[in-house]
Amino acid sequence: MSNQDYDAYIERTFGKVSPRCRRGFIKTMAKYGDNHWWESENPLVIAKHQIFERKLIVPYDFFMRGLAKLLGRPVGDHELGLNAKGLRKEAELALKRLEQSMGISPEQKEEEVSRGLSLLQDYANRNGAKYSEIDSFEEDAIGDILGLDD
Numbered sequence: 001m002s003n004q005d006y007d008a009y010i011e012r013t014f015g016k017v018s019p020r021c022r023r024g025f026i027k028t029m030a031k032y033g034d035n036h037w038w039e040s041e042n043p044l045v046i047a048k049h050q051i052f053e054r055k056l057i058v059p060y061d062f063f064m065r066g067l068a069k070l071l072g073r074p075v076g077d078h079e080l081g082l083n084a085k086g087l088r089k090e091a092e093l094a095l096k097r098l099e100q101s102m103g104i105s106p107e108q109k110e111e112e113v114s115r116g117l118s119l120l121q122d123y124a125n126r127n128g129a130k131y132s133e134i135d136s137f138e139e140d141a142i143g144d145i146l147g148l149d150d
Contacts, residue, residue, distance in 0.1 A: 001029070001036065009039065013059065028055040044069050051091045070094050073113050078120045086115075 006026045010017060017025070029038065037049040038057050043066030050056065050063045051070075067075050067087070071094050079087055090112065124130065 001034075006030075024055050025057055028053055028057050042066075048091070048095055051088055067091070070098075071112065076116050076120060078123060079116050082119045082123055083116070 003026060006029055007022070009029075010022060010025050014025075029036075032049075037045050040046055043062060045066070046058050046063055047066030047070040050058055051067060056063065064075060064077070071087075071090055075087070
């Protein structure tokens, strides 16, 4: 892929960016050679690569939708900032399960959602921010909000 091809993707996806930002995009994309995963329309393909990159090279909402599908649970924005390493470990396990055609159990899913909410509550408490607790785990309602398909 040439720099012109990279530039076309960057312009189409993000509009005009600074030269420094452009170099970061190109450096990240160039390491993948012929694997242009960022051009995929499959959110799982996007998530399985983007979660391991420091530079976001796809639209954020598309990445988050794919990450939720990959992990089999909703993922809060706060988790990326507070628990990126944990999300990467969880993604590695999810990818292994996918390779072995195994899914995530409802118990595991509820545990991960609870852990994510605990991180948010701890952060809110440390910073004096308001936090509203969720009384129950309603997977279907959360999935509907995030637009997740079964």
